[in-house]
Amino acid sequence: MSILLNSESRVLVQGMTGSEGTFHTQQMIEFGTKVVAGVSPGKGGSQHLERPVFDSVAEAVIATGATVSGVFVPPAFAADAIMEAAAAGLELVVCITELIPVNDMVRARAYVSSRGARLVGPNCPGLMSPGERSKVGIIPNQNGRPGPVGVVSRSGTLTYEIMQSLGAAGYGQSTAVGIGGDPVLGLSFSDVLELFAADPTTELVVMAGEIGGSDEERAAELIGRGYPKPVVGFISGRTAPPGKRMGHAGAIISGNTGSAASKVAALERAGVEVADTIEQIVERVSARLRRG
Amino acid sequence: MKLLEHQAKAQFRSEGIECPMGRVARTPGEAESAARELGEVVVKAQVPIGGRGKAGGVKVARSPEEARAAASQILQMEIRGYRVPAVLLEELLDIGQELYLGVTLDRDRRRLAVLLSFAGGMEIEDVAERTPEKIAKLWPDPFSGPLPFEIRQLTLNALASAQGEQVLERPRLLSLMVPLVQRLYQLCQRLDATLCEINPLVITRSGQLIAGDGKVEVDQNAEYRHQDLVRELGGDAEAASSGDDQLEVEARRRGLTYVHLGGDIGVVGNGAGLVMNTLDLVKQQGGSPANFLDIGGGAKAEVVRQALEMVLLDPEVKGIFVNIFGGITRGDEVAKGLIQARDELQIQLPLVVRMTGTREEEGRRLLEAAGITPAVSAPEAARRVVEMVAGAGR
Structure with missing residues (x-):
């Protein structure tokens, strides 16, 4: 599944x-x-x-x-x-x-x-369901491994790296979805989280956000209302200055919205463990899945 | 691309939005003759940033001689780093009320939003923070644009939080707002703009709606459709970017995705998310990143060389951290590119390379043989580059 x-x-x-x-x-x-x-x-x-x-x-x-x-x-x-x-x-x-x-x-x-x-998407790496041997997009084939982790991320390479690190530690993915780095996107973090909630193979979700917009904050609201599976969070761009576009068209802190601090705080308020590094993502996934 | 006020107003006029009578002047002499034509004027610096009034870039002139003096002064100014290529002289308006009207991208709604407030003249961000109830919003269907009844409702919603007496009677205000909002929205679509703003939108004592100021930002991704505007910006463009970070201006010229951050550790990586994370790692280890530089997917040796060259233009850089995730890109190819770049550019600074993914072993062996420090984990690499830079400084 x-x-x-x-x-x-x-x-x-x-x-x-x-x-x-x-x-x-x-x-x-x-x-x-x-x-x-x-x-x-x-x-x-x-x-x-x-x-x-x-x-x-x-x-x-x-x-x-x-x-x-x-x-x-x-x-x-x-x-x-x-x-x-x-x-x-x-x-x-x-x-x-x-x-x-x-x-x-x-x-x-x-x-x-x-x-x-x-x-x-757009401006995304697409998605991959390793256990189903199906992908649409550009996620490198060797990074996918079947398993219980749902991955949702705004970034491309960061998604590949998370998938690879999880895989190396023995944790494969149900589906990995790169939602894209643009300001106007199709599926949001919340949309994908709702899909993972209903998917029996997904036991845990890794959500990797970045600065810009407030999709992460809205996802945190969704999780805070009661989400059936553990979520491990990750936010990149903690050191990004306001007003500068960090590569992705959507990765920009404008005025009071979009800072990493606000996203981390919103996720933590919702009870999400936020990792500081990819290594920490793997540790937290490992701890959660062992705990069962 | 940000238009200067006079360019934004030329676009407003072409859409049928009323603006004050005005002339652009690039010399004090031009300003004097413009004022002879216009009478009492306001002289305004044409710079692509806000806050010019506070910086002394806006002056009222009661005579042609005063206009000349004001222009002469303003044209020599540098406002927050930006040179002033021209001044706009405009007739003085008999201001009754100041409103705010803007069309801007709303990322959450995935639409353009129309914002209207009777608290005009102030920075809308300040209004949004302190008294959000004073801003009425509308998210039109992008295919139909704002419909008349929606605009009337928007106006009524804004009126509900307006204070003081209204210059215009309600029926007249409602009927004037409908075409104005439609025209501004239409302009935003036509120019592929992410922001079209009139602040203040002046209601004169005689009851006319006039654009007191104008801000237009054209989406960078759509600039290819607006080469006429890019050309029109022409001679002003250099001045318009004069206050920008000069390393970033150079990077734009070279077609690189680079952001200058002011620290001493140059950072290069592939993928925006990965590079942002790399900056975070450097900071976590107590270092200070000099820049963001994303070389994108499928990095070739030549791209790696250009990236390192760009990073080294910054004289503050004392060490370089290259973080590459190999997906389709092969580690050995990146390694070859890095070694070649180091030799060609004669890089003496500490260079730490972390690569993982396809052919990482081969890549690391090549780097080690060439005397470049390879690393497996990104936090470890960040720690090493921070240490090496700190050590070199002693």
């Missing part, structure tokens, strides 16, 4: 014929993901990576029964690609693309919600 993505998920890749799309689709196929189609407007009817390519998502869905899309198209066209996937009835859209104009995302996000679809 897992959340959002399992061995039955039929995945299409928008932008599969591009260089990034090609490389990462190969990796997804190697991992075991059921990639059923590619979509590249104008290249319909061809084959790529031994998969059929379609001109539109709607055509790909009719022909292959795809349920999930991975979006690897350039920033200027990404919001449109997300809306196209939602319009075609896909249940999950995962957008890896970075540098999408934020007002494009405001529209795309509203559109996706109105269609009842779920969006992960």
Whole structure:
């Protein structure tokens, strides 16, 4: 079991014929993901990576029964690609693309919600359900290991490192989700936490936040109201000065919102143990899972 | 990209938002002749930051000669580090009331929010902190924009917390606010802005709504669609960034994701979250990070070299900490890039490299052979670089 993505998920890749799309689709196929189609407007009817390519998502869905899309198209066209996937009835859209104009995302996000679809990202590494041998996105294949830990994070490399460190200590993941580093995102920490709460394989959740916005504070409110599983928290950017964008478009302390101190305090108030280092995350996971 | 006030107001006018009559002047002579045309004026420094009034960058001039003198003074100023490339001279308004109107990104709601308050003229952040009830908010559907009834409700909500007498009668205020809010929202969409702000929004004694000041911030990710604005910024752009951190200006020119932090340990890593965490580790060990530098995924030798070169431009840097997580990137390749960079750039400073992931063993062996300190754990690497820098300082 897992959340959002399992061995039955039929995945299409928008932008599969591009260089990034090609490389990462190969990796997804190697991992075991059921990639059923590619979509590249104008290249319909061809084959790529031994998969059929379609001109539109709607055509790909009719022909292959795809349920999930991975979006690897350039920033200027990404919001449109997300809306196209939602319009075609896909249940999950995962957008890896970075540098999408934020007002494009405001529209795309509203559109996706109105269609009842779920969006992960943009500017994210995607997600992986190791026990289901399925991933959409760019999480390195060797970092996934099946197990009871749900991982949700705003960062890419930090997610990989957490997965690897947990794996090395013998703790695999049910699903790892990178929700993205942009200011306007699809799924929030709270959304993913609710999914993990309902997933029987997930015994514990590692939540890795960072400065900017208040998604972490809202997740803390959710946990504080009574969350059925232990959560280990982690916040990066404790030393970041206000007003400076720390790499991610969304990682900025503006005025009184978004500081690491406020996030750590909110999580601790909700009873979440907040680790200072990745090593500490592993220690706390280990202590919690041993305690049972 | 932040527009200067006169550029923001040119955009306001093109959308049908009324602004005071004004002229831009780049010399005292230009200011004098502008004042001859406009009469009594206010002379305002054109800088991309707030607080210019307190810094003496705004002066009232009753005659062309006074305008000349004021401009001459302001054009020589440096306001919080920013040179003043131009002044804006505007007719004096007969102010009845000052409001705040802004359209800004609300991350929590994942939408643009419209903010309206009768406590105008003040910093809206201060109002939000002290008296949040004085700000009325609206989150329009991004496809329809704000609808007339929503804007009337927004105005009524703001009025509910307004104090004192109103210049405008309620029906007139409601009917004027509808097109104004729609135009500002429309402008925000057209410019791909994350902020379009009128503060103060002046209600004159004769009952007109006029933009007293204007702030527009265009989303960096959308600048490619607004090359006309980038060009228009042209000669003012250099002055407009003159108060920015000069190392960051240089990094932007080189296309690097770099933030100057002022300490003495240079930090390079791949991935924003990982680099932020690396800074935290340095601080936890009692060190002080000099910078944030994210080389992103799939780091190649050349990118590593450019990153180290950038870090070394900062004369305060006394040691470097490179923290790489190898996913698709291979540890041995990163190691080769680092060794090459160290030799080419003749780096003598302590250099601690922590790498993990794909081919980490091979990478570490290469580093050790080349005399660079490799480390397995990031906290351990942070401790070592902090110690080495402290030791070198003795």
